[in-house]
Amino acid sequence: xxxxxxxxxxxxxxxxxxxxxxxxxxxxxxxxxxxxxxxxxxxxxxxxxxxxxxxxxxxxxxxxxxxxxxxxxxxxxxxxxxxxxxxxxxxxxxxxxxxxxxxxxxxxxxxxxxxxxxxxxxxxxxxxxxxxxxxxxxxxxxxxxxxxxxxxxxxxxxxxxxxxxxxxxxxxxxxxxxxxxxxxxxxxxxxxxxxxxxxxxxxxxxxxxxxxxxxxxxxxxxxxxxxxxxxxxxxxxxxxxxxxxxxxxxxxxxxxxxxxxxxxxxxxxxxxxxxxxxxxxxxxxxxxxxxxxxxxxxxxxxxxxxxxxxxxxxxxxxxxxxxxxxxxxxxxxx
Numbered sequence: 001x002x003x004x005x006x007x008x009x010x011x012x013x014x015x016x017x018x019x020x021x022x023x024x025x026x027x028x029x030x031x032x033x034x035x036x037x038x039x040x041x042x043x044x045x046x047x048x049x050x051x052x053x054x055x056x057x058x059x060x061x062x063x064x065x066x067x068x069x070x071x072x073x074x075x076x077x078x079x080x081x082x083x084x085x086x087x088x089x090x091x092x093x094x095x096x097x098x099x100x101x102x103x104x105x106x107x108x109x110x111x112x113x114x115x116x117x118x119x120x121x122x123x124x125x126x127x128x129x130x131x132x133x134x135x136x137x138x139x140x141x142x143x144x145x146x147x148x149x150x151x152x153x154x155x156x157x158x159x160x161x162x163x164x165x166x167x168x169x170x171x172x173x174x175x176x177x178x179x180x181x182x183x184x185x186x187x188x189x190x191x192x193x194x195x196x197x198x199x200x201x202x203x204x205x206x207x208x209x210x211x212x213x214x215x216x217x218x219x220x221x222x223x224x225x226x227x228x229x230x231x232x233x234x235x236x237x238x239x240x241x242x243x244x245x246x247x248x249x250x251x252x253x254x255x256x257x258x259x260x261x262x263x264x265x266x267x268x269x270x271x272x273x274x275x276x277x278x279x280x281x282x283x284x285x286x287x288x289x290x291x292x293x294x295x296x297x298x299x300x301x302x303x304x305x306x307x308x309x310x311x312x313x314x315x316x317x318x319x320x321x322x323x324x325x326x327x328x329x330x331x332x333x334x
Contacts, residue, residue, distance in 0.1 A: 090115040092192070093155035097121050097142030098129070098163040106165040110184040115155060117146050118163075137278045138287035139254055143294075144275045151268040154260040157195050159187065160294075161203075161255050173253035175204040175313075189317040190257065199262035200298035203255040205312035211305035213247030215292055230283030231292060237277045249303040254291045262298050 093115040098104045099122045107116045119142035120129035132141045143160050161183060164171035171181040179185045186203065195201050217228045217235065232244055274297070278286055295304045306312040313319065 090153075090155040092157045092159065093117050093146075093150075094187070095119075095143060095146045095158060095160045096163050097132070097139045099123075100126075102163040103165070104129075104163050106184060111187060114159075114187070117150070119145065134279065136286070137290065140278055140287045140290040143254075143290075144271060144278060147263060147271045148268060148275060151263070151271065154263055156260055157192055157257055158260070158263070159190075159203075159257050161187075162253070173204060173255060175206060175316075186317070191316060191318055194315055195257045196259060199259050200295065200300055201257045201316060202251055202295065202304070203257060203316070204251045204253065205306050205309055205316060207249075207251040207305045210252040210292070211249045211303075213249040213303055215248040216246060217244040217248060218246045225284065227285070227288045227292065230281065230286060230289040233281065233283065234274075234277055234286075234289050234293060238273065245302050247303055248292050248296075249305050250292060250295045250300075251305065252291060254287070254294060256294060256298075258298055265299065266297075 092113075094107055094111065095117045096104055096107065097119045100120075104118050107114065107118065118129050119132050120126040121132050121135045121142060123129075124131050130142075130145075132145050135141065139160070139162060146158075162171070162173070164174070164183065166174070166180045166182040166184070168181055171183065174181040174183050174186050190203070215228050215231055217232050219228065222228050231248070235244060236242060278290075281289075283289055296302060
């Protein structure tokens with residue numbers, strides 16, 4: 001059973017009273033409220049760009065084909081957000097999951113115009129952050145927790161990001177690959193108009209790894225550690241469908257932007273059902289399963305890969321008024 005981190009109305013009022021009487025109100029007034037990310041420091045070799053044409057595979061015709069009815073979450077004692085969240089309209093929110101060894105203060109320092117939704121996934125006593133019910137599935141747990149708990153209070157644009165501010169190799173997945181792989185620079189350049197128009201945008205244009213078709217779920221046998229067995233379980237759990245696609249592809253690494261309207265194309269129960277699977281799955285690495293599922297959940301084709309890297313960069317990020325080549329804008333690292 002998933003335990004929600006969002007309080008009911010009476011708890012919000014009670015919390016407001018407590019906050020007014022406690023010395024740490026100042027910490028909230030300063031905006032010190034953050035969220036968690038990946039729980040491992042993976043080292044990858046730097047890849048070159050080689051993106052092929054996508055395979056044309058239709059998306060599922062219905063996202064609600066299943067006989068399983070998820071149970072609505074119960075209230076819990078998980079730390080709630082600042083009391084002013086519900087009373088304000090927020091244009092944009094950054095959703096992050098972090099572990100104890102990761103520093104997410106860069107969000108407040110450099111991106112103070114964003115609402116921070118930062119989850120401390122492995123420390124329930126950390127009073128500066130939101131919390132999840134259990135530390136499982138890396139970024140998938142805080143992502144889903146936010147989608148469920150704030151389904152009725154989503155920002156216009158919601159960014160799902162890892163906790164790494166910059167640096168190679170820990171932030172190798174950040175795009176554009178400039179200024180030391182800076183997540184701050186990435187969001188400063190992000191074209192919000194493009195996100196609003198498309199509904200869902202992968203923040204990484206580089207399709208290596210993940211494209212053009214990283215997974216082949218319709219196969220019968222898989223190597224040890226393959227993602228496909230877990231992916232097939234999630235597919236069946238959500239859609240009740242055993243007609244598995246021949247290929248699934250998307251540029252890694254589960255960092256994306258999605259609008260409120262796109263999220264709400266599915267009811268809250270849809271995301272609760274995803275959480276049910278995450279909490280109960282025996283898959284070795286459910287976060288990798290979700291990495292190849294987020295784009296499908298938000299209405300993209302099964303193979304969602306860019307064929308023109310530079311065009312993707314200047315569509316996703318601001319290349320400047322003079323429309324200079326991305327190879328120049330990103331210091332020859334694009």
